[in-house]
Amino acid sequence: MLKNYKVLKGTASAIALDDDNDPHIEVRIEADGVSYRIALNVRSKESPHDLLYANIVDFKHAALTEALEALPMGLTDIRKDHPELAIDYVRSGLIEREDMDVAPFQLSGPKNDLREFIEPIVEEGIADPDIHFYAFGEAWGPEHNKPDQYFDFEPGNGIHDIHMNQGDNGGFKATNGPNQDGALLVHFTDTDEWSAIFLCFQSQNWNTDAATGHPIAEDRGGQGRGERTRRPQPVVASSLRIIAALINPVNGAGGTEAETVTLINRSDISVPLDGWKLEDENGRTQTLSGTLAPGQIRTIALDAAAGGPQLANRGGDIILRNTDGAVADRVGYSKSETANEGWTTIF
The missing domain is CATH 2.60.40.1260 (Lamin Tail domain)
Incomplete structure (x- = not known):
């Protein structure tokens, strides 16, 4: 389970791209005079390397977006202060696996990789401080006397694991849990429109235990229609x-x-x-x-x-x-x- 499941509200001020085997899009976020970094996974360490993603350009969920809009700038502890904001890909109904597409980190050609879906939204936010970003995931910091490795602000702190955080049966199984999935929501305040970016690794299983978030079946699940309270029975083919x-x-x-x-x-x-x-x-x-x-x-x-x-x-x-x-x-x-x-x- 994640140790510090939080949501960060702020505005974008810079963007960077790391170039290791586990690349992220790094975004500098400003919130009430404090700088943060959010790290968006765009490639998996494990095979298959390409991620599942959904970019919902007209995201509508009044209960969630109204609650987010009312939050102060900065970090909010979801488990402690606002458990109703918790995101669960399998159970909350915000996204289904069948609505997600596979996209590589970067590929020649227009609109066919994650960089081309994520970076334009961030760049628009950098140009317009009235665009608010909400990053859900695991918080780190503050790291005093340790400047941020990408943007050099101090103390270093931010949000990572901005993706599905359950259904892992490999090296990240220890971080499985229900009601702690990551996502990036963007509020265009001048038009009151929202966008949402959901990310998931292809290796993650959508048939998960409601108490632990661990996989409960070999089948990874064709959609995000999960069981809330008990082990699901097999779903037969049906029209x-x-x-x-x-x-x-x-x-x-x-x-x-x-x-x-x-x-x-x-x-x-x-x-x-x-x-x-x-x-x-x-x-x-x-x-x-x-x-x-x-x-x-x-x-x-x-x-x-x-x-x-x-x-x-x-x-x-x-x-x-x-x-x-x-x-x-x-x-x-x-x-x-x-x-x-x-x-x-x-x-």
């Missing part, structure tokens, strides 16, 4: 997927809440729903009926009064089982995704 849920609806008459789950049939043939079930993390189920036509989307109202699934606002799992009782799809959501009453969560 039906859970794509959304209304977890925290506006209270109706008598204080009732009309929670819903939305399914899609991705295939080109109709799928009978008779005998399929929706299930929550506590084993409460609701049997489905009818048919989903090719490409059809259906929103199903959950019947909690009849003992059906209940979607807890603190976070949980939603499971779809086929007629054999096998898990056809499973999604996890966190407390932060339920903060906006009446909003639908997209998986």
